[in-house]
Amino acid sequence: MTSARTAQTARRPGRPGYDLDSLLSVAVKVFNDKGYDATSMETLAKRLGIAKSAIYHHVSGKGELLELALSRALNGLLAATTEEQATTGRSIDRLEYFVRRSVQILITDLPYVTLLLRVRGNTPAEKRALARRREFDAFVAGLVEAAAAEGDLAPDIDPALVSRLIWGMVNSIVEWYRPRGDNTADQIADAVVAIVFQGLRHPSPDAS
């Protein structure tokens, strides 16, 4: 849906400087700053420096902007569940790959994923997003269970807590990550994967 819209918009630009993508990127910033519920079309128009009618040229209202933004975050994350390294090989390796990809996608689409993580299900668009998040959660839960069944998960860890705790760490990156900061997406993904899969303690207890 996003890409079809984008193509359409490219053929009928609104005011110079705003196609649907750039409009969406400003709207997501405002939603994250003020909260979606507290953001009116009036607020968006003011922040964009255009008339409300120029926004309606692109979308039916702020609900559609929310839907497009949440879809962008979810499309990226769900696409990763079908990548080759997420679907072949031992489950623990797939899980590791998928944790890495989640960090990379979170950072690439930072404002969109931030918005997604704040969704509480107050509107139809939010309810649809939560349903798609559950697909993501089910994929991860399946990998963790399979890794445990394959004997690759440390035996003293409750599998039911694993995905909550890993994604607690992954999602917390939205709280402090700043583009052009000290670390690249790959460096942060490396650190997350190293802590979660090999552990902080060196040499590892099994080797000592």
Add this chain to the structure above:
Amino acid sequence: MTSARTAQTARRPGRPGYDLDSLLSVAVKVFNDKGYDATSMETLAKRLGIAKSAIYHHVSGKGELLELALSRALNGLLAATTEEQATTGRSIDRLEYFVRRSVQILITDLPYVTLLLRVRGNTPAEKRALARRREFDAFVAGLVEAAAAEGDLAPDIDPALVSRLIWGMVNSIVEWYRPRGDNTADQIADAVVAIVFQGLRHPSPDAS
């Protein structure tokens, strides 16, 4: 300050059923549900089923309730930095002990720590709380650096990212933990410590 207040209140109770502690516990719940800024003394009085004057009997206003609530969370966390196992022995062991204690305190004082984690520094009480959180952060950063210097930290992990990522995982527990749920505080603390210090992968890479 909290304990002095509590003792004082015990001598002059407000309406039956509300001493300062129980009043504070309801106020924190309302702050977490509605947001501190959006909560008026009117709202608090209504939720408590008492007159505003009965609240003023205990505190000077909602700012003092916020201060008391944040102090409770911070006092618990900062007290743990001075415990014997957090201050003696190898730094990696101290860090592990302190991660475990942080999870336990977060769960014991769940609503208070939840409120603390949402503080953005908008009021003097919030600014003081953020300053005390920085003491906590400095303590943790010191432990991580010392553990790295002692050769106990896996060499491929950037120490500067370690505390952010660990406490990202720890603090995320407030998002899903429910008292009387499936896991005790100790089970969750065990899982966090096992993942962070030994890693998820079994057998560990050094041993295989």
